[in-house]
């Protein structure tokens with residue numbers, strides 16, 4: 001290695017120094033989308049990033065998704081995934097698969113990945129420590145005509161009622177990184193499937209996080225022309241949703257960022273989890289990547 005290359009490496013570390021100082025002791029909530037969990041190299045880079053954050057004094061809290069993995073398992077089991085307005089219709093059999101895949105498989109895979117790469121992680125679902133309290137979602141669909149809006153039963157799909165932070169707070173004083181599956185629990189102990197972006201947003205607000213970072217499988221939010229929007233303001237975001245430019249899985253992300261901002265989270269980002277070390281690039285370098293929602 002030439003001396004120049006070595007000096008450059010030192011410069012990169014120095015560029016990160018002000019960010020490390022600024023974020024020392026702060027909480028970052030990171031949502032790792034099922035769509036970003038594509039290959040082993042990227043998963044490893046994600047785990048390393050999270051471990052580095054913890055090592056420099058940041059408290060990372062990982063919330064994961066798992067849409068594609070739930071779909072695959074359902075098909076293997078002879079069940080047929082169904083969606084209404086982009087939301088999974090979740091009957092009793094489906095919610096069993098959701099809990100099994102999210103809390104059982106994906107959660108432990110991520111914990112294992114962090115542990116194997118030199119960190120320490122512990123997995124939990126919303127049931128552990130009564131962390132994610134949920135209620136049934138009444139999905140309303142606005143009709144084109146003047147008829148009243150339809151209420152559609154999606155089954156065991158929930159909204160976050162409250163986040164109980166007791167268990168998550170314990171991790172702050174340890175070096176263990178919490179990894180949370182977005183499974184909520186109702187008043188009677190019933191299990192709810194909740195969108196992981198929404199869970200991440202509520203957790204970020206409840207923990208007074210410094211940042212909420214949503215890792216997905218696109219470079220960020222795109223406009224009508226397909227161009228990446230680096231800074232997205234509330235008014236423009238709502239307009240893009242209304243115009244049908246932001247659709248599907250991007251809607252809960254943008255809405256979550258807007259609510260988290262209102263709830264006091266200082267910065268909310270939507271990033272491409274398919275870029276190696278996307279987290280480090282966004283957090284520790286002068287020019288970020290992805291979309292910052294303001």
Ligand SMILES: Nc1ncnc2c1ncn2[C@@H]1O[C@H](COP(=O)(O)OP(=O)(O)OP(=O)(O)O)[C@@H](O)[C@H]1O
Nearest residue numbers: 033034035065066067216221222245246247249250
């Ligand atoms: N305006 C837009 N800009 C960028 N992506 C958009 C836009 N509108 C819709 N999308 C879609 O949103 C998708 C991301 O949401 P999706 O729910 O599919 O993934 P995820 O949330 O990362 O994964 P998971 O739901 O498994 O946690 C993108 O793959 C893209 O197709």
Ligand SMILES: [Mg+2]
Nearest residue numbers: 033065067249
């Ligand atoms: Mg999604």
